[in-house]
Amino acid sequence: MKYSKQIVKKLTIIVLSILCIIYLSSCQANKVVSSKINIEVEKSNIYELILTTEHAIIYIDKDYLTKPEMVDIAEKIETGINDVKNYLGDKYIRKDVSKEKVEYYIKKGKDVIMSSAIGGDIELIRVKEKRSPYVHETVHVLASSNIDTKYWLFEGLAVHLQDIFGENPSPPNLGKDIDKLAKEILTNDVSDDLLAFKNELAYVGETKKRNEFYKLSASLVKYIENEYGKEKLLRIYYSEDIEKVTGKSFEDIKKGWIEYVKKSE
Ligand SMILES: [Zn+2]
Numbered sequence: 001m002k003y004s005k006q007i008v009k010k011l012t013i014i015v016l017s018i019l020c021i022i023y024l025s026s027c028q029a030n031k032v033v034s035s036k037i038n039i040e041v042e043k044s045n046i047y048e049l050i051l052t053t054e055h056a057i058i059y060i061d062k063d064y065l066t067k068p069e070m071v072d073i074a075e076k077i078e079t080g081i082n083d084v085k086n087y088l089g090d091k092y093i094r095k096d097v098s099k100e101k102v103e104y105y106i107k108k109g110k111d112v113i114m115s116s117a118i119g120g121d122i123e124l125i126r127v128k129e130k131r132s133p134y135v136h137e138t139v140h141v142l143a144s145s146n147i148d149t150k151y152w153l154f155e156g157l158a159v160h161l162q163d164i165f166g167e168n169p170s171p172p173n174l175g176k177d178i179d180k181l182a183k184e185i186l187t188n189d190v191s192d193d194l195l196a197f198k199n200e201l202a203y204v205g206e207t208k209k210r211n212e213f214y215k216l217s218a219s220l221v222k223y224i225e226n227e228y229g230k231e232k233l234l235r236i237y238y239s240e241d242i243e244k245v246t247g248k249s250f251e252d253i254k255k256g257w258i259e260y261v262k263k264s265e
Pocket residue numbers: 136140154155158
């Protein structure tokens with residue numbers, strides 16, 4: 001009797017140890033640890049994981065990112081939100097991110113063709129390749145414009161800030177100097193509608209023209225920021241009259257910008 005009691009005791013210890021190992025390894029599977037920011041992890045039936053940072057909720061498609069890749073994009077997004085928030089300041093930010101987190105959907109890319117920020121929710125593709133325009137889309141949400149904002153300002157500011165704060169080279173310039181790209185377009189027989197910065201060019205199916213519109217817009221936004229300062233740029237962005245704010249007509253500003261870009265090395 002004594003002998004079998006010992007066996008039972010040993011078996012119990014073995015079973016408990018196995019259960020403990022299974023429990024610990026399942027905890028490990030859901031652990032996403034960053035040395036830079038605090039990330040809370042939630043399991044989900046629909047998503048691989050849902051990560052929550054101070055200002056963001058990040059939904060990650062199943063079977064897509066590794067744990068280090070998840071940490072990387074969560075850190076980038078959280079830093080990006082803070083950078084854009086500081087850039088805009090209390091006066092020009094249009095979403096109180098301390099009360100309402102920004103939602104990001106990390107997509108494998110099969111059902112979406114490009115990253116977007118529709119209705120305040122951001123979809124990001126090419127996260128694995130480190131090519132997602134996460135700052136660009138964050139700008140669209142944090143500086144959500146009123147209906148009158150011209151698209152060259154709307155997209156130009158987003159591309160410009162992705163360039164400054166984004167750690168990913170992403171479309172349309174893929175990390176290349178935006179003024180050099182603008183110079184190429186402006187010296188290669190640029191079309192009148194591009195130079196008129198017509199709103200509809202932001203949505204033309206013709207990808208080349210749309211890309212050119214984004215590049216020229218970003219270069220012009222950057223020029224206005226350098227020439228007149230961030231405050232004036234943001235006032236124009238939120239539809240204040242460009243001539244009232246700068247003392248110059250849009251045509252004169254464009255002339256100055258074209259001269260500047262053509263002279264740039
Ligand atoms: Zn955009």
